[in-house]
Amino acid sequence: MASPGVSVFEYVRLTRENLNFRKLWFAQIVSEIGDWFYTIAIFSLLLDLTGRAESVALGLVLWVLPQTFVGPIAGAVNDRISRRKVMIAADLARTVIVGCMLFVRSASMAWLIYPLIFLETVMAGFFEPARNSVITNITPESDIILANTLASTTWSFNLAIGSLIGGVVAATLGRKAVFVINALSFLVSAAFISRMRFDEPHITHQRLTLREVFDYSPMVEGFRYIGHDLRMLAMVSLRGGGGILGASWVLYPVFGQRVLPMPDLGRQDYAIVGMSILLAGRGFGALMGPLLASPWAGINQKRLRRGVLVGFILGGIGYVLLGVAPNIWAAAAFVFLGHIGGSTVWVFSTTLLQLNSDDRFRGRIFAADFGICMAVIALSAWLSGQAIDHGISPRIVASSVGASMMIPTILWASAQRLWVEKSGEAKV
Secondary structure (H helix, E strand, C coil): CCCCCCCHHHHHHHHHHCHHHHHHHHHHHHHHHHHHHHHHHHHHHHHHHHCCHHHHHHHHHHHHCHHHHHHHHHHHHHCCCCHHHHHHHHHHHHHHHHHHHHHCCCHHHHHHHHHHHHHHHHHHHHHHHHHHHHHHHHCCHHHHHHHHHHHHHHHHHHHHHHHHHHHHHHHHCCHHHHHHHHHHHHHHHHHHHHCCCCCCCCCCCCCCCHHHHCCCHHHHHHHHHHHCCHHHHHHHHHHHHHHHHHHHHHHHHHHHHHHCCCCCCCHHHHHHHHHHHHHHHHHHHHHHHHHHHHHHHCCCHHHHHHHHHHHHHHHHHHHHHHCCCCCHHHHHHHHHHHHHHHHHHHHHHHHHHHHHCCHHHHHHHHHHHHHHHHHHHHHHHHHHHHHHHCCCCHHHHHHHHHHHCHHHHHHHHHHCHHHHCCCCHHHC
16 A cells, blocks of 8 residues: 655655654755865866867766675675764765865866766765665664655655756866865754764674675675575666666766757856756756655555656656657756656665665665665766767767666566566556
8 A cells, every 4th residue: 555644744744743753864965065166166167178078988987886895894884883973974084075075176186086976986885875875773673665765755855956956066166166065064963963873783792893794705695695595686786787777877968068068158167057956957857756656656565666667667658758858948858857757766675675674684685785786877978988088979878878777677677577476566
């Protein structure tokens, strides 16, 4: 059955009554708005300094791929020590890292962007599995879909608003102001999380040593846990399908600067303003997806699985249409459609994993899940950047990305038989 409790009034109830979730939510709002300011500044800066889509693609690879490799270590750490402390430490480290972006003042200093992106990504690789894992510690099972939907829609709203405002700030006040704002946002986030108080039953009494941090046996144990059930393996892998849309981070600045530039603006502003409009379309689409789909699905696992399938299809259609968009506003509308589907996949897959995983392994499960997704995003972006720089039209690349979404659609449709074959699972 669908859950009738997924509504605006229930979101208000959750944030009013659940103090820990409210603090985590406030931390998310502050840091993510700063992140989207930062994202626009970084990728438009790389395109301006180098003039190559490949440079943007490399920046994106360093933004996401390290999370694949740090995932096993982050998962082991998050399953041994306080996840709250992990999030605080990651936020403080990112404050310093983002602040160092202020040293990039010319093309000769562009190289510094890459190691800083890498380090910031490593910290995010510890933070995100911790945040996803603690939701089940601070919310009852009946509120999990509500918490995930609110977290996702907040991410989407932050993306939309942060992108629009960030484009204006970067174009008027300069990128330095953007970097300062984002660095400060991580400090505020850490302050909110430090005030959370909740039980963390996974914490062991043994001291975590450096040798244990780099011991991959917990990772092996986590993968064994995932691999013992093909359904769990399918759920962990499915989010990688949505990662195909990671090519968007290369496509947005290229479309904004070269394909569908805004009229009556100086060339320097093309990538910033055009990219911000497309990101806003993505954000509003990602906002609407869970809001529309979650009341229908609730915590009914059969509906959650069907919603993932529909999400893959919508994501593909949106990007196929992006390739033929006549102007920046139509392009934003098609991106909006694509990410209605993409965000539905994200929220529903997160909820499925939370409902079907053991708390002892949850950090490693989400680390593996996140790592797979980041690897696909990196590969998709890199291939797209290479294709554009080798003369393939960005429009063709965009439509090809959309067509590639047929791969996860077919695989996930085929995986549904795993539940049908298990007695009783078809009813949940």
